Amino acid sequence: xxxxxxxxLAQALNLSTSTVSRAFRDNxxxxxxxxxxxxxxxxxxxxxxxxxxxxxxEQKSRTIAIIVPELANDYFSQVIHGxxxxxxxxxxxxxxxxxxxxxEKELAFIRHLHNGRADGIIMSASGEANDHTYLKNLPHxxxxxxxxxxxxxxxxxxxxxxxxxxxxxxxxxxxIKQGCKRIAYLAVNKNLSIGKTRMxxxxxxxxxxxxxxxxxxxxxxxxSYAENSRIIKEMLxxxxxxxxxxxxxxxxxxxxxxxxxxxxxxxxxxxxxSFSSLEIAALLNPSLSTITQPAADIGREAxxxxxxxxxxxxxxxxxxxxxxxxxxxxxxxxxVDF
Amino acid sequence: xxxxxxxxLAQALNLSTSTVSRAFRDNxxxxxxxxxxxxxxxxxxxxxxxxxxxxxxEQKSRTIAIIVPELANDYFSQVIHGxxxxxxxxxxxxxxxxxxxxxEKELAFIRHLHNGRADGIIMSASGEANDHTYLKNLPHxxxxxxxxxxxxxxxxxxxxxxxxxxxxxxxxxxxIKQGCKRIAYLAVNKNLSIGKTRMxxxxxxxxxxxxxxxxxxxxxxxxSYAENSRIIKEMLxxxxxxxxxxxxxxxxxxxxxxxxxxxxxxxxxxxxxSFSSLEIAALLNPSLSTITQPAADIGREAxxxxxxxxxxxxxxxxxxxxxxxxxxxxxxxxxVDF
Numbered sequence: 001x002x003x004x005x006x007x008x009l010a011q012a013l014n015l016s017t018s019t020v021s022r023a024f025r026d027n028x029x030x031x032x033x034x035x036x037x038x039x040x041x042x043x044x045x046x047x048x049x050x051x052x053x054x055x056x057x058e059q060k061s062r063t064i065a066i067i068v069p070e071l072a073n074d075y076f077s078q079v080i081h082g083x084x085x086x087x088x089x090x091x092x093x094x095x096x097x098x099x100x101x102x103x104e105k106e107l108a109f110i111r112h113l114h115n116g117r118a119d120g121i122i123m124s125a126s127g128e129a130n131d132h133t134y135l136k137n138l139p140h141x142x143x144x145x146x147x148x149x150x151x152x153x154x155x156x157x158x159x160x161x162x163x164x165x166x167x168x169x170x171x172x173x174x175x176i177k178q179g180c181k182r183i184a185y186l187a188v189n190k191n192l193s194i195g196k197t198r199m200x201x202x203x204x205x206x207x208x209x210x211x212x213x214x215x216x217x218x219x220x221x222x223x224s225y226a227e228n229s230r231i232i233k234e235m236l237x238x239x240x241x242x243x244x245x246x247x248x249x250x251x252x253x254x255x256x257x258x259x260x261x262x263x264x265x266x267x268x269x270x271x272x273x274s275f276s277s278l279e280i281a282a283l284l285n286p287s288l289s290t291i292t293q294p295a296a297d298i299g300r301e302a303x304x305x306x307x308x309x310x311x312x313x314x315x316x317x318x319x320x321x322x323x324x325x326x327x328x329x330x331x332x333x334x335x336v337d338f
Numbered sequence: 339x340x341x342x343x344x345x346x347l348a349q350a351l352n353l354s355t356s357t358v359s360r361a362f363r364d365n366x367x368x369x370x371x372x373x374x375x376x377x378x379x380x381x382x383x384x385x386x387x388x389x390x391x392x393x394x395x396e397q398k399s400r401t402i403a404i405i406v407p408e409l410a411n412d413y414f415s416q417v418i419h420g421x422x423x424x425x426x427x428x429x430x431x432x433x434x435x436x437x438x439x440x441x442e443k444e445l446a447f448i449r450h451l452h453n454g455r456a457d458g459i460i461m462s463a464s465g466e467a468n469d470h471t472y473l474k475n476l477p478h479x480x481x482x483x484x485x486x487x488x489x490x491x492x493x494x495x496x497x498x499x500x501x502x503x504x505x506x507x508x509x510x511x512x513x514i515k516q517g518c519k520r521i522a523y524l525a526v527n528k529n530l531s532i533g534k535t536r537m538x539x540x541x542x543x544x545x546x547x548x549x550x551x552x553x554x555x556x557x558x559x560x561x562s563y564a565e566n567s568r569i570i571k572e573m574l575x576x577x578x579x580x581x582x583x584x585x586x587x588x589x590x591x592x593x594x595x596x597x598x599x600x601x602x603x604x605x606x607x608x609x610x611x612s613f614s615s616l617e618i619a620a621l622l623n624p625s626l627s628t629i630t631q632p633a634a635d636i637g638r639e640a641x642x643x644x645x646x647x648x649x650x651x652x653x654x655x656x657x658x659x660x661x662x663x664x665x666x667x668x669x670x671x672x673x674v675d676f
Contacts, residue, residue, distance in 0.1 A: 072415040072617065080409060084436065093455070096434040098422065117431070256621050279410065283594050285623030 013041055063093045064306060065118035067109055069101045069126045069150070073249065075277035075295050076124070079148065082299020083122055090307060092119075099126040101188075101223050107134060114143055120306045122299075125150040144309040144316040148302045149293075150194045158309070158320040160302045164194055167291045167326045168201025169208075171245055171273045174289070174328060176209045178271055178336050180243030184217040184235060186251040198247050198275070217241060221251055232258045242270060243334075249276035252288060272333040275326075286332035293326045351379055402644060403433045403456035405447055407464045407488070411587065413615035413633050414462070417486065420637020421460055428645060430457075437464040439526075439561050445472060452481055458644045460637075463488040482647040482654040486640045487631075488532045496647070496658040498640045502532055505629045505664045506539025507546075509583055509611045512627070512666060514547045516609055516674050518581030522555040522573060524589040536585050536613070555579060559589055570596045580608060581672075587614035590626060610671040613664075624670035631664045 010017040015038070022030050023038040064087050068076045080096065087094050095118055099105040106126045111134075113121060123145060125132075135145075135155050147159040175183050185202045187195050199218065206213050219235055221228045232254050235241070246252040252274035256266065264270050266286055273289040281288040301322055309315045348355040353376070360368050361376040402425050406414045418434065425432050433456055437443040444464045449472075451459060461483060463470075473483075473493050485497040513521050523540045525533050537556065544551050557573055559566045570592050573579070584590045590612035594604065602608050604624055611627040619626040639660055647653045 071409070071418060072412050074410055077410040077415075081436070093433070093435075093450070095431070097431075098419070112431070253618050253621060280591050280622070283591060283622050284618070285621060285625070287623070 009038070009042060013038060061117060061119055062091065063095055063118045064303070065095045065097060065109075065113050065121045067097045067099060067106060067121060067123040069099050069124060071096075071098050073277075074279050075149075075249075075293060078277055078295035079124075079299035079302070082296035082301075083303040084299075086300055086303035086307070101126050103132075110135070110138070114138060118143065120144045120146070120309065122146045122148060122302045122306060124148050125152055144306060144313070146302050146305045146309070148298050156317050156319050158305050158315060158318055158322075160298050160305065160322050160324065161194075162293045162298070162324050162326045164197045164326075165201040165204075167275070167328070168198040168245070169205045170201075170328050171275075171291050172202045172205035173209065174330065175243040175245060175271055175273060175334060176205065176211065178243075178267075178334050180241075180271055181211060182214070182217065182239070182241045183211075183243035183245055184219060184239065184241040186219050186221055186232070186244060186246040186255070188221055188223070188248055188251070195247065202245060214239075221254075225250075225254065228254045229258060233262060236262060236264060236270070244270060244272050246272070246274040249274050249278055249290075252276060256284070266333050267335050271335075281329070282331060284333075286335075289331045289334040290329050291326050292329055294324050297324055347376070347380060351376060399455060399457055400429065401431045401433055401456045402641070403435060403447075403451050403459045405435045405437060405444060405459060405461040407437050407439045407462060409434075409436050411615075412617050413487075413587075413631060416615055416633035417462075417637035417640075420634035420639075421641040422637075424638055424641035424645070439464050441470075448473070448476070452476060456481070457648065458482045458484070460484045460486060460640045460644060462486050463490055482644060482651070484640050484643045484647070486636050494655050494657050496643050496653060496656055496660075498636050498643065498660050498662065499532075500631045500636070500662050500664045502535045502664075503539040503542075505613070505666070506536040506583075507543045508539075508666050509613075509629050510540045510543035511547065512668065513581040513583060513609055513611060513672060514543065514549065516581075516605075516672050518579075518609055519549060520552070520555065520577070520579045521549075521581035521583055522557060522577065522579040524557050524559055524570070524582060524584040524593070526559055526561075526586050526589070533585065540583060552577075559592075563588075563592065566592045567596060571600060574600060574602060574608070582608060582610050584610070584612040587612050587616055587628075590614060594622070604671050605673050609673075619667070620669060622671070624673075627669045627672040628667050629664050630667055632662050635662055 006017050006020055010020045013020065015034070019030065019034070020038050023035045064083065066080055066083060068080070070076060080094070084094055097109045099109070103126050110121065121143060125147065132152050132155065135152065145155075145157045147157055149161065151159045151161065172183060183202075183206070185199060187199060189195050203213055216239060219231060221231055228251065236258055244255050246255060252272060255272055259266050259270060266272055273291070275293070276288065276290040277292055277295045278288065278290070281290050301324065305320070305322070344355050344358055348358045351358070353372070357368065357372070358376050361373045402421065404418060404421060406418070408414060418432070422432055435447045437447070441464050448459065459481065463485065470490050470493065473490065483495045485495055487499065489497045489499065510521060521544070523537060525537060527533050541551055554577055557569060559569055566589065574596055582593050584593060590610060593610055597604050597608060604610055611629070613631070614626065614628040615630055615633045616626065616628070619628050639662065643658070643660070
C-alpha cells in the first residue's frame with residue numbers, strides 16, 4: 001500500500017495542503033465544517049499527520065515523561081494512572097522511564113529528554129543520587145520538571161509531596177501504643193530528603209514517648225533483595241526488636257520472609273508497619289498495617305502542576321509545594337490481640 | 339539563557355554544521371577523534387541534537403511502544419522490564435500505554451502511533467476487543483506489531499506466547515488430585531483467544547478425569563472490582579464449588595476477599611490456584627498456588643523479535659510464534675494437609 005500523504009488528502013478534498021495542515025494543528029481560522037470534513041476523510045484513509053514534521057513546526061511533542069525508580073509497586077502505578085488521566089484529558093501522551101533506583105540511568109534519561117522528546121518531566125528521584133548538580137545546569141523553563149514523593153531539596157522546581165514527617169511520627173507512635181519498646185527503622189537511602197524526613201518523624205516519636213534512640217536500630221538497606229534479607233535477619237537475631245517500621249513496602253516484604261524463615265511470629269513477637277500503597281495489604285499473612293499515600297491524587301496534582309507551568313513558564317523555577325495527607329491503616333501486623 | 343544550537347556548536351569547534359550533524363547520526367565517514375571532540379563539546383554545553391529534526395531526516399524515532407491492558411500487575415511490569423533491557427542495549431526508548439482493558443483506548447493509541455511516534459509496537463491485546471478489523475488495514479510493514487500473551491488470532495503478526503493450554507490443564511489436574519470435584523473457572527473475557535485456550539485446558543482436564551463440565555461453574559467476570567465481588571460471592575454461595583481456578587490474579591484476590599467475608603476457609607473448604615506472576619504470592623494468607631509465566635523472558639523475546647523485524651521487514655507479516663513455558667508452583671491455597 002502506498003503511503004497516503006497530506007498532499008493526496010488535500011487533492012481528494014479539493015483543498016490546499018496548508019488548509020489541511022491548519023486543520024490538524026487545530027488552527028482557529030478554519031471553519032468547523034471544513035475541519036470536520038478534513039478530519040473525517042483523514043480517519044477514513046487511516047491518515048495521521050507526520051508527528052515529527054508537525055512537532056518541528058510547533059516545537060511541542062505533546063508528551064509528558066514520567067521518571068520513576070521502580071514499576072513493580074502499586075504506589076507508582078497508581079501515581080502513573082493519576083497522571084495519565086489528566087494527560088489524556090488534555091490530549092497528551094505519557095512516556096514512562098524506570099531507573100531501577102540507579103542514578104546513572106536517571107541522568108541519561110534526563111539528558112536525552114532535553115532533545116525535544118517531551119514537553120515536561122514528572123519525576124520521583126532515584127535513591128542513590130548523591131550529587132545532582134547536573135540538574136541545576138539544565139534549562140527548566142524549556143523542559144519543566146515537577147517532583148513528586150522523592151525530591152532533591154536544592155533544585156528549584158514545584159513538588160507534590162505527602163506529610164511524611166507526621167506520618168512517620170504517627171506510625172511510630174502507633175507501634176509504641178501497641179507496646180513496642182525497641183522499634184527498628186528500615187530505610188533505603190538516608191541521604192534523600194524523604195528518607196531524612198521519615199527518619200526524623202520516627203526519632204521524634206521515640207523522644208516524645210521517652211524511648212531511647214538506638215542508632216543500631218536505624219538501618220540503611222540496599223536495592224538488592226539478597227543483601228536486604230541478610231541485613232534484616234542479622235538485625236532480628238542480634239538486636240531482637242519488638243517492632244519494625246519500614247520506609248518502603250519491599251522492606252516489609254523482606255521482613256515478612258525473614259520472620260517466616262526465623263520462625264518469628266508477627267505480630268506476637270514483632271509488630272510491623274510500612275509505608276505502602278499495596279492494594280492487597282489486607283490479604284497478607286498477617287494483613288499489613290500501612291501508611292498509605294494518596295497515590296492517584298499525587299499523580300493528578302503533579303500533572304495539573306505541569307500543565308500550569310506550560311501556561312505560565314515562570315512557575316518552572318518556583319519551589320511551590322503541595323502537601324497531600326497519607327492515612328494510617330491499622331491491620332493485624334501491628335495488632336495487640338494475638 | 340540563549341539556546342545553544344548546532345550552528346554555534348560547529349562554530350565553536352571550527353567545523354561545518356554538516357560534519358557535526360553527521361557525528362550525531364553516528365555516520366561512519368567521520369574520524370573517531372573528530373566525533374569524540376564534537377560529542378565532548380556537546381556534553382559540556384549540555385547540547386542535544388533536536389530529536390524531531392533528526393528523526394524527520396531519518397524517519398526513525400528509536401522508540402518502541404508497549405501497549406498493555408494494566409500496569410498494577412507484576413506480570414506486566416516484569417514483561418516491561420524484559421523489553422526495556424533489550425531496548426536500552428540497542429539505544430531505544432520505550433513508550434508505555436495502558437488501556438485499562440478498554441478497546442477504544444487501544445484503538446486510539448494505535449492510530450496515534452501510526453504518525454511516526456514509534457518504530458514498532460509490542461502489545462498484549464485488551465480484553466474487550468471483539469472487532470479488530472481496523473488492525474488489518476494498517477500497514478504493519480511501516481509500523482511492525484509483535485503480540486505477547488493476549489493475541490488476536492486473525493492478525494498476521496509475530497507473537498510470543500506461553501503454553502496456556504497445558505498450564506490450564508496442569509492447574510486443573512492439580513486441583514483434581516488435591517480432591518476437588520466441583521472446580522469453578524473464572525475468566526475475564528471468554529472471547530479472547532487466550533481466554534478460550536485456557537478454558538479448553540480446564541475443560542479437557544475435567545473430561546480426562548471424568549468429572550462433569552458444568553457451564554454454571556465457568557464464569558465470565560468483569561473489569562469492575564465491585565461487580566466481580568458480587569459475582570464471586572453469589573457463585574460461592576449458590577454453587578458451592580470446592581476449587582477455584584482463576585485466569586488472572588485479580589480474580590484470585592477477589593476470591594480471597596469473598597472467602598474472608600463469607601467465612602469460607604482456604605484451602606479447607608475451597609482450594610484456589612491462579613495464573614499469576616505476583617512476587618509476594620508466598621506472603622498471602624494462605625500463600626497462593628500459581629501458574630507463573632516467564633514474564634521477563636517474554637518481554638525479552640518480544641523485543642528481540644521486533645528488532646529482527648527492523649532488520650528484515652518481511653517478518654512483520656509472518657505469524658511466527660515463540661511459545662515459552664509457565665511453571666506450576668504449589669503453595670498452601672491448594673494444599674491438602676489443612
